[in-house]
Amino acid sequence: MDTQNTLTTPGEGPLYMQVRKLLTQRISNGAWPPGHLIPSEIKLAQELGVSQGTVRKAVDDLVSNNVLVRHQGKGTFVAIHDTRRALFHFFPMVGDDGQRVLPDSRALSVRRLRAKKSEAQALGLQAGARVIRIERTRDLNDQPTIVESIVLPAASFPELGKSGSEPLPNTLYELYEERYGITIHRAEEQLRAVAASARDAKLLGIEPGAPLLEITRLARTLNGTPVELRVSRCLTRAHHYQSSFV
Amino acid sequence: MDTQNTLTTPGEGPLYMQVRKLLTQRISNGAWPPGHLIPSEIKLAQELGVSQGTVRKAVDDLVSNNVLVRHQGKGTFVAIHDTRRALFHFFPMVGDDGQRVLPDSRALSVRRLRAKKSEAQALGLQAGARVIRIERTRDLNDQPTIVESIVLPAASFPELGKSGSEPLPNTLYELYEERYGITIHRAEEQLRAVAASARDAKLLGIEPGAPLLEITRLARTLNGTPVELRVSRCLTRAHHYQSSFV
DNA sequence: GAGTGGTCTAGACCACGCT
DNA sequence: GCGTGGTCTAGACCACTCT
Numbered sequence: 004m005d006t007q008n009t010l011t012t013p014g015e016g017p018l019y020m021q022v023r024k025l026l027t028q029r030i031s032n033g034a035w036p037p038g039h040l041i042p043s044e045i046k047l048a049q050e051l052g053v054s055q056g057t058v059r060k061a062v063d064d065l066v067s068n069n070v071l072v073r074h075q076g077k078g079t080f081v082a083i084h085d086t087r088r089a090l091f092h093f094f095p096m097v098g099d100d101g102q103r104v105l106p107d108s109r110a111l112s113v114r115r116l117r118a119k120k121s122e123a124q125a126l127g128l129q130a131g132a133r134v135i136r137i138e139r140t141r142d143l144n145d146q147p148t149i150v151e152s153i154v155l156p157a158a159s160f161p162e163l164g165k166s167g168s169e170p171l172p173n174t175l176y177e178l179y180e181e182r183y184g185i186t187i188h189r190a191e192e193q194l195r196a197v198a199a200s201a202r203d204a205k206l207l208g209i210e211p212g213a214p215l216l217e218i219t220r221l222a223r224t225l226n227g228t229p230v231e232l233r234v235s236r237c238l239t240r241a242h243h244y245q246s247s248f249v
Numbered sequence: 250m251d252t253q254n255t256l257t258t259p260g261e262g263p264l265y266m267q268v269r270k271l272l273t274q275r276i277s278n279g280a281w282p283p284g285h286l287i288p289s290e291i292k293l294a295q296e297l298g299v300s301q302g303t304v305r306k307a308v309d310d311l312v313s314n315n316v317l318v319r320h321q322g323k324g325t326f327v328a329i330h331d332t333r334r335a336l337f338h339f340f341p342m343v344g345d346d347g348q349r350v351l352p353d354s355r356a357l358s359v360r361r362l363r364a365k366k367s368e369a370q371a372l373g374l375q376a377g378a379r380v381i382r383i384e385r386t387r388d389l390n391d392q393p394t395i396v397e398s399i400v401l402p403a404a405s406f407p408e409l410g411k412s413g414s415e416p417l418p419n420t421l422y423e424l425y426e427e428r429y430g431i432t433i434h435r436a437e438e439q440l441r442a443v444a445a446s447a448r449d450a451k452l453l454g455i456e457p458g459a460p461l462l463e464i465t466r467l468a469r470t471l472n473g474t475p476v477e478l479r480v481s482r483c484l485t486r487a488h489h490y491q492s493s494f495v
Numbered sequence: 496g497a498g499t500g501g502t503c504t505a506g507a508c509c510a511c512g513c514t
Numbered sequence: 515g516c517g518t519g520g521t522c523t524a525g526a527c528c529a530c531t532c533t
Binding site: 320 | 517518519520
């Protein structure tokens, strides 16, 4: 552990970026876990030998990226994946009336097997590496609406899916964070329209060939490591995918 | 015109928010059109009787919302809708290889008629108000890929669609900006999977019932006024909708 | 009252683009 | 060389939370 600050070296870019990098490291290496109260701006400034304004700029940056959360009068905390956050940040399906609904999930199977070529490539694993595959359906407003297939690197989730382990929670990202210390910070999604397979149709109670919205998501940790590949096929009769941009 | 600054009144929230609001007004009322070089931070600070840091914070905010663009050594400019910006900010369809492609558009019809109820509601118009409806198809990599229907309030686009007017350009948002002084700043989209109609199928060269990605977009100006309602039905065989979030 | 983040100021120096 | 934004500092006061 380098207890010495390395913020004195020039040529490493702006000071506040170095501070930002240092804070990011402390978060992603687990020194400051989710929910942790980090030192005050004054303390950090003294510790690092910079002004409060410089620390503030670094913190501003991380707050706008949803990595830190400020609470006036209390302090600054590492962001946490409560159900609300997971719902608002990582679940883009919304009722046609605009209401957000918490999905109900039912796991069909959890298996440990070897990655397909495309899965290994997306997750940055060796060909044939061990993965966990979760198959489940999700209800929205008590209607079966989503068929989901999730692939995780087995090495990062040691116990998951072994016989006798507890049932899967509704929001997996909370599980990743609490049980495995893995926090999802960003994700990229690809959307396509596909025809329902016989299996999709059976699970969703629709006719084969009906149009479904297919979402392929690659989720990453703070430092960019991909940790989850998820394919969701969604019925969009009473719900839709919500997106907005500036 | 109030040439007098009203930044002295307390109880109106933080100073930098008042500055931000004032800058926003000057942009959205046309005093500072797209591409305009705005006064330097120092000048603005003097003019408004605040410190440079306060102006800077307001400008920071508008830059992060893509309203202003800074160029070190040159100044700060009102953001402009060149083709590149339109493509990167407002066209989320990407080739399956990850390459962005500029679509080729062919207008089928441009008509002036009365708004349907749902259209009037979305655009905030009176029932039965006059609108312009544009129907077109768009090619991606020389393949017919998108069938699009666009509805605009006729009152805001006086000449458009009248007989003898020039052909529509590829990127409409440039036209809105250059010809009508209307700049699109944000948009909300709803995505669904739908089955191709007979018309869709004919235009795209596919069989009826094939799954299409339907994107319903409501585009707004800086001050939030909705100005365009667009429904795009996209073939997602070689392309997909790209989305990412933190 | 003590400690925290939130706002605001005044001034310094650097990096960049223009002329 | 001058004016621009980009970074950094030091210090002030306010609003909020907790004890």
